[in-house]
Amino acid sequence: MIEKSSHRIGTLKKYHIWTNEHVKSYLNKSKAYIWILRVYKLETPVMSRTNGGVKYANLLKPVSLEGSKPVLNDSEFSKTVAEIMGK
Numbered sequence: 001m002i003e004k005s006s007h008r009i010g011t012l013k014k015y016h017i018w019t020n021e022h023v024k025s026y027l028n029k030s031k032a033y034i035w036i037l038r039v040y041k042l043e044t045p046v047m048s049r050t051n052g053g054v055k056y057a058n059l060l061k062p063v064s065l066e067g068s069k070p071v072l073n074d075s076e077f078s079k080t081v082a083e084i085m086g087k
Helices: 006-015 020-026 074-085
Strands: 002-005 031-034
Touching (some): 002 006, 006 020, 006 031, 006 074
Antiparallel strands (some): 002 031
C-alpha cells in the first residue's frame, strides 16, 4: 500500500477500472491510500455470490490457486509498480 495526494489520483486512471467520480467519492481527505495488487488468471473461473451492495465478495468455498498464472509477467508488473510509485 502506498500513499498519494488525493489530487494525483486522476494520473493513475490507466491502472484501475473505476471512473474518476467513483474514486473521488471515496476520498474525503487530502491523502489517498493505494493498494497495488498482483492479479492471477485462474485455470477455472470462480463465481462469487452478491453481498447486498457491500464492496467485497463472499466465496462459498476456497479457491485453488494451482495452475494460476500472473496476468502481467514479472517485468511488466515491476515496471507498472515503478510507474505508480513515480520512480
